[in-house]
Amino acid sequence: MTDAALPTAPAVAGRSLWATALRRLMRNRAAMVSLVVLALYTLAGIVGPMVWPHDYATVYSNYVKVPASLTPYPRANTIVPGAERALARARVEVDTVDVAGETVTLGLTASREIDPRITRYLDRSDLFSNARIVETGDDGRSAVMEADIARLTFVFGTDSNGRDLAARILVSIRISLMIGALATGVALIIGVLYGATAGFLGGRIDGVMMRIVDVLYSLPFIFFVILLVVFFGRNVVLMFIAVGAVEWLDMARIVRGQTLSLRRREFVRAAEGLGVGPAAILRRHIIPNVLGPVIIFMTLLVPKVILLESFLSFLGLGVQEPLTSLGVLISEGARNMRNAPSMLIFPSLALTILLFALNFLGDGLRDALDPKDR
Amino acid sequence: MLRYAVRRLLGAIPTLFVIITLAFFLMRVAPGGPFDQERTLEPTVMANLNKAFHLDRPLYEQYAVYLGNLLRGDLGPSFVYRDFSVGELLGAGLPISMLLGACALLLALLVGGTLGIIAALKQNSTVDYLVIAVATFGITVPNFVVAPVLSLVFGVWLGILPAGGWEGAHPAYMLLPVITLALPQIAIVARLIRGAMLEALRSDHVRTARAYGLPARLVVIVHSLRGAALPVISYLGPAAAALLTGSVVVETIFGIPGIGRYFVQGALNRDYTLVMGTVVIVAVFVVLFNLAVDLLYAAIDPRVRYD
Numbered sequence: 041m042t043d044a045a046l047p048t049a050p051a052v053a054g055r056s057l058w059a060t061a062l063r064r065l066m067r068n069r070a071a072m073v074s075l076v077v078l079a080l081y082t083l084a085g086i087v088g089p090m091v092w093p094h095d096y097a098t099v100y101s102n103y104v105k106v107p108a109s110l111t112p113y114p115r116a117n118t119i120v121p122g123a124e125r126a127l128a129r130a131r132v133e134v135d136t137v138d139v140a141g142e143t144v145t146l147g148l149t150a151s152r153e154i155d156p157r158i159t160r161y162l163d164r165s166d167l168f169s170n171a172r173i174v175e176t177g178d179d180g181r182s183a184v185m186e187a188d189i190a191r192l193t194f195v196f197g198t199d200s201n202g203r204d205l206a207a208r209i210l211v212s213i214r215i216s217l218m219i220g221a222l223a224t225g226v227a228l229i230i231g232v233l234y235g236a237t238a239g240f241l242g243g244r245i246d247g248v249m250m251r252i253v254d255v256l257y258s259l260p261f262i263f264f265v266i267l268l269v270v271f272f273g274r275n276v277v278l279m280f281i282a283v284g285a286v287e288w289l290d291m292a293r294i295v296r297g298q299t300l301s302l303r304r305r306e307f308v309r310a311a312e313g314l315g316v317g318p319a320a321i322l323r324r325h326i327i328p329n330v331l332g333p334v335i336i337f338m339t340l341l342v343p344k345v346i347l348l349e350s351f352l353s354f355l356g357l358g359v360q361e362p363l364t365s366l367g368v369l370i371s372e373g374a375r376n377m378r379n380a381p382s383m384l385i386f387p388s389l390a391l392t393i394l395l396f397a398l399n400f401l402g403d404g405l406r407d408a409l410d411p412k413d414r
Numbered sequence: 415m416l417r418y419a420v421r422r423l424l425g426a427i428p429t430l431f432v433i434i435t436l437a438f439f440l441m442r443v444a445p446g447g448p449f450d451q452e453r454t455l456e457p458t459v460m461a462n463l464n465k466a467f468h469l470d471r472p473l474y475e476q477y478a479v480y481l482g483n484l485l486r487g488d489l490g491p492s493f494v495y496r497d498f499s500v501g502e503l504l505g506a507g508l509p510i511s512m513l514l515g516a517c518a519l520l521l522a523l524l525v526g527g528t529l530g531i532i533a534a535l536k537q538n539s540t541v542d543y544l545v546i547a548v549a550t551f552g553i554t555v556p557n558f559v560v561a562p563v564l565s566l567v568f569g570v571w572l573g574i575l576p577a578g579g580w581e582g583a584h585p586a587y588m589l590l591p592v593i594t595l596a597l598p599q600i601a602i603v604a605r606l607i608r609g610a611m612l613e614a615l616r617s618d619h620v621r622t623a624r625a626y627g628l629p630a631r632l633v634v635i636v637h638s639l640r641g642a643a644l645p646v647i648s649y650l651g652p653a654a655a656a657l658l659t660g661s662v663v664v665e666t667i668f669g670i671p672g673i674g675r676y677f678v679q680g681a682l683n684r685d686y687t688l689v690m691g692t693v694v695i696v697a698v699f700v701v702l703f704n705l706a707v708d709l710l711y712a713a714i715d716p717r718v719r720y721d
Binding site: 255266267270271343347350351354355357367370371373374377378381384385388391392395396399 | 432436440441444445446550553554555556558559561562563565566570571662663666667677678681682
């Protein structure tokens with residue numbers, strides 16, 4: 041048998057580990073749904089606060105704790121008393137109030153001459169806008185005033201200060217996602233560098249580095265976090281860099297374990313035999329091989345960090361007013377649940393759905409990247 | 415076994431020492447002090463207060479005094495709750511936290527264990543998927559969502575249970591907090607038991623037991639569950655320590671006078687002795703429960719021997 045007699049094997053297009061993983065992930069319905077949900081959340085977090093009709097910090101003092109509703113406020117039966125209340129301090133008698141479509145017409149009389157600036161009393165109310173005097177009596181003591189009725193919709197209702205809950209949830213989502221990304225990024229960088237160094241150098245240095253991790257591990261975590269808050273004050277960004285700097289411990293352990301086992305593998309030995317330097321081995325062999333577990337751990341770290349942020353905010357240690365976060369909203373909701381249950385329900389739902397999506401995606405990625413570990 | 419336990423307890427002393435030392439100095443390095451108020455106190459008053467609580471002495475001296483008192487079981491006076499010693503505060507709160515935690519633990523084992531076993535026995539059935547869904551829910555939804563929602567639904571809307579408060583160990587006041595505490599544990603226990611049972615049911619000794627014709631119930635409970643219990647026990651060690659020492663969220667939302675709140679409050683108020691007391695209690699619980707886990711291991715798995 042000669043070489044020429046061998047049939048030429050058809051070229052098989054090799055599929056890389058990543059392509060296989062992607063295929064597996066695409067087949068996982070829960071993970072794909074989660075991916076869509078997360079994309080929507082990201083979009084809502086980035087664009088939402090910009091395009092939403094209400095600002096998260098605007099206070100509508102006429103609409104405190106209104107329930108969630110799709111029909112715009114004010115309600116028909118509140119317009120007349122609302123107009124009367126708005127003008128209560130204007131020292132005029134409101135004789136007639138007529139509501140016609142989107143405008144309200146008021147007949148006013150007063151004992152003195154009516155100052156045209158009294159339109160401000162109506163404008164200042166959240167119920168009306170563009171108030172104007174259309175007709176003044178001969179003596180100036182009576183007038184007809186018109187104002188547009190300001191139609192405002194609060195789909196999720198408002199909070200105890202009269203701020204739109206939906207706008208606050210949108211801005212919370214932005215904060216949660218930002219913090220999740222930030223803290224996870226910090227944990228990733230420290231953990232991978234530390235773990236890879238310890239695992240790669242091995243020996244006594246590894247021993248010392250891992251003992252340090254063990255000691256940090258044995259401290260109660262929440263104690264650590266509270267101390268960080270105490271140190272950094274209530275500066276959210278700084279604090280979450282610090283939280284990331286605490287969360288790296290697991291990452292370092294995982295990377296170190298992987299690196300240790302990879303280090304004894306033949307291809308690393310072969311590269312060493314060929315005279316490849318440690319930096320090149322790390323870059324070419326170690327890092328690509330630890331990437332799988334690192335990605336899995338990272339996707340599970342993001343919900344953990346978001347949960348932590350919400351928990352701290354719930355305790356009043358995280359984000360401060362007027363900025364807000366899901367944890368703050370839930371804690372306010374818990375305090376007001378008797379008369380405004382929507383304040384508890386909507387933020388809770390928003391957080392729960394986000395956490396579910398992140399967890400399902402994490403599980404899906406784990407199954408896709410590490411099929412042994414099912 | 416007894417010698418092993420004693421040796422482990424002695425071995426825990428350095429660990430406790432390191433934790434106490436770290437906590438002591440970290441707490442003191444933090445800016446602020448226990449007597450900081452909105453309105454600053456007169457310097458002489460401040461100096462007198464600091465003197466009364468020995469805060470004017472050098473730090474190492476305070477540390478030595480604290481350690482000495484700790485050895486005699488004296489946790490010192492609270493800086494913020496005047497007229498109370500930390501020992502009194504923890505003594506009043508700990509039984510309540512422990513009671514709730516123990517009930518939650520029991521509930522988690524009973525419900526989570528049952529769910530896990532059923533799911534494993536009927537793998538890939540509707541029941542199995544239902545258990546997995548419940549478990550995912552329990553793990554994902556945080557307790558600071560579960561607690562107010564439960565309180566809202568059962569306490570406010572349905573009005574069948576008190577929305578919060580504490581009237582001694584009255585079952586009605588305990589139910590919602592216990593459920594909140596137990597829910598994530600139920601989920602984790604169910605998951606662990608299910609996974610371990612699936613493995614155990616396929617193992618050789620269970621197949622042998624079946625081949626001998628032993629009744630199915632005996633095979634499941636004695637032969638499979640014994641092996642499946644190991645991962646649950648090693649999870650439950652630290653989890654039990656955390657449960658029994660109280661949860662700040664549950665105690666805040668339901669207004670329960672346990673010790674879970676003291677940790678956060680103490681750290682924020684710079685109530686040094688209170689924080690240290692809580693750290694010591696938690697650390698002791700963790701050490702004890704880890705020891706209990708190791709001893710239980712030996713009791714369940716004859717291959718594990720300590721001498």
